[in-house]
Amino acid sequence: MNEKVKAKVKELLASGRIKGFWGLRTMQGNIGPFLFSSPDDLDELVVGDRERPGDTRYPLNKLLVNLARCYPEEVFGVLVRGCDERGLKTLYSWNQLNPEKVVPVGIACPQELAEACECLKPFPDEFVAGEKAEGSEFVSVANVESLSLESRLEHWLDQFAKCIKCYGCRDICPVCFCKECTLEKDDFIHTGDLPPENPIFHLTRAVHMAGRCIDCGLCNEACPADIPLRTLYKKVADIIDEEFHYRPGYGDPKEKSPLNILGEAPKH
């Protein structure tokens, strides 16, 4: 997998097509995000499968957005899995990135990862390495839904009560790009409390992820309290799909989020 990605990136850098490539690199025994700017640096490039597939993924799109804001004229490459590509498309549709300035280099995730992620599309439209795995159902959502309404509420209230309000779920999220965040506004949420106002803090974030969350699971992995955030946002995505027939990142990036346009309200 690594070699095929390296060959592709080498070609892009050598031809001058891209100014730099956001990928992952082994550095001092750890794996982290790295901006490759010379074909000679590529020896240490990895795709983020350390002990298990996809166990060292980082929000490369987020780093790309930060860089593109400072260097809007340059073209950058970025390593993408299926979810990262959904992230790119969503960022294009929200005008946070210019698709003409981004060259994605895709990899497909193995079946094991697709199932662990409960991922509907574990591969980008185009990829240079890996093989297409089958998409997987949202088993975790079905499990929570099998509980009675009362126990479901209890389940979530118990989970949210563990929150240490680190804002890591927001800070790591590739599609959280707002300059001002409701989660920090005392007018909406009692920000001085710990755990933060339950369940308003979490439901606010969940609602803000509607039409935006591309189901990468990075928030879940960053949560020190092990709150199953991904399951919550998967459910939100299902609702948006049912109501508006829209899933962020799966369709044409020119399509706007239904929550970004004034249209007809759902009829019920």
Add this chain to the structure above:
Amino acid sequence: MDYRTVLTTCAYCGCGCGLYLEVLDGRVVNTIPCKTTPVNEGKLCVKGWNIHEFIHSPNRLTRPLIRKNGALTEASWEEALDYTAGRLWEIKEKHGSDSLAFLASAKVTNEENYLIQKFARAAVGTNNVDHCARL
């Protein structure tokens, strides 16, 4: 254009979480928790997530300050150290060693913390040593 991700250790407390600082053209602009450091495995607390903010903060102290006639006034290190040593001496002479206390810090190395307790116990003669978290 110079964009680097630099692996380092959080300086806020003694846990030692690993994180990457994103450095763009010489300015530290963001923090990303490291996924492979065993202490934190890709997680941080709210302070760690924002550790890049104090580096270039205009509120950061860059020179020693001494309060003179009620106002904080910039001083040289020489003057600040002389003043501090003089006052510590005076207080110890007048009120005894146990009228002084020393707060160690999570932001410095183990060795520096060792030195401050050694200074408290051996030079000043007090066991009043505590941690900055109880400040």
